[in-house]
Amino acid sequence: MLFGMLSKKLAMPEANEALAGRPEPIPTAETHFVNGKPLKGPYPEGLEKALFGLGCFWGAERVFWKTPGVHVTAVGYAGGFTPNPTYQEVCSGRTGHNEVVLVVFDPKKVKYSELLRRFWEAHDPTQGMRQGGDVGTQYRSGIYAFDDGQRRQAESSRAMYQDALGKSRGTITTEILPAPEFYFAEDYHQQYLAKNPGGYCGLGGTGVTCPIFEEAVA
Numbered sequence: 197m198l199f200g201m202l203s204k205k206l207a208m209p210e211a212n213e214a215l216a217g218r219p220e221p222i223p224t225a226e227t228h229f230v231n232g233k234p235l236k237g238p239y240p241e242g243l244e245k246a247l248f249g250l251g252c253f254w255g256a257e258r259v260f261w262k263t264p265g266v267h268v269t270a271v272g273y274a275g276g277f278t279p280n281p282t283y284q285e286v287c288s289g290r291t292g293h294n295e296v297v298l299v300v301f302d303p304k305k306v307k308y309s310e311l312l313r314r315f316w317e318a319h320d321p322t323q324g325m326r327q328g329g330d331v332g333t334q335y336r337s338g339i340y341a342f343d344d345g346q347r348r349q350a351e352s353s354r355a356m357y358q359d360a361l362g363k364s365r366g367t368i369t370t371e372i373l374p375a376p377e378f379y380f381a382e383d384y385h386q387q388y389l390a391k392n393p394g395g396y397c398g399l400g401g402t403g404v405t406c407p408i409f410e411e412a413v414a
Contacts, residue, residue: 206289208292216278224382228270228386228387230390233267235386236270236380242302243303245298249339250319252330253271255399256297259315272381275296296340316353316357320401321337323369328399337370
């Protein structure tokens with residue numbers, strides 16, 4: 197029974213198997229707990245968005261809100277079938293959604309390539325449908341591009357990090373897809389580690405540094 201439950205959480209559901217969800221967004225926070233900025237906007241003109249999945253979104257979000265040049269971050273769900281899912285539904289493995297971080301940033305202050313560097317070096321992208329002890333499709337590694345430029349940089353960086361890791365340390369499983377609809381997670385998940393400094397993080401990092409990274413994806 198346990199093996200069957202685990203197998204289900206490691207396999208993406210088909211669209212016709214996914215939970216129905218709901219037509220209205222679930223309630224969430226209005227402002228960022230750390231910097232007080234509106235979580236859903238409106239965002240200042242000239243800012244851009246990035247979307248990443250790298251394991252449990254509590255620790256993942258902290259990686260980016262601490263990055264200079266980032267305007268605001270939010271955690272949520274993306275990449276599946278169920279509209280406006282709850283955390284419990286995502287944890288069931290029956291939505292197809294990933295736990296993701298939305299990053300709104302000023303490209304004049306921080307390059308997308310720097311966000312990619314932080315993404316790769318904050319987690320292990322070779323683990324498939326898990327990240328450390330967190331097991332399930334919601335913990336898969338993913339980059340969701342908002343335009344062709346982001347997609348090209350993401351693909352270039354994936355190739356570079358694979359070269360840096362070497363085949364002996366595993367094959368990168370990170371999915372790179374067009375940015376799907378983003379559903380904001382519940383209030384208590386937003387900036388969780390700022391509200392709970394001793395809370396669980398779960399990110400281990402790759403242990404790989406690439407000093408030529410900026411040049412290669414610029």
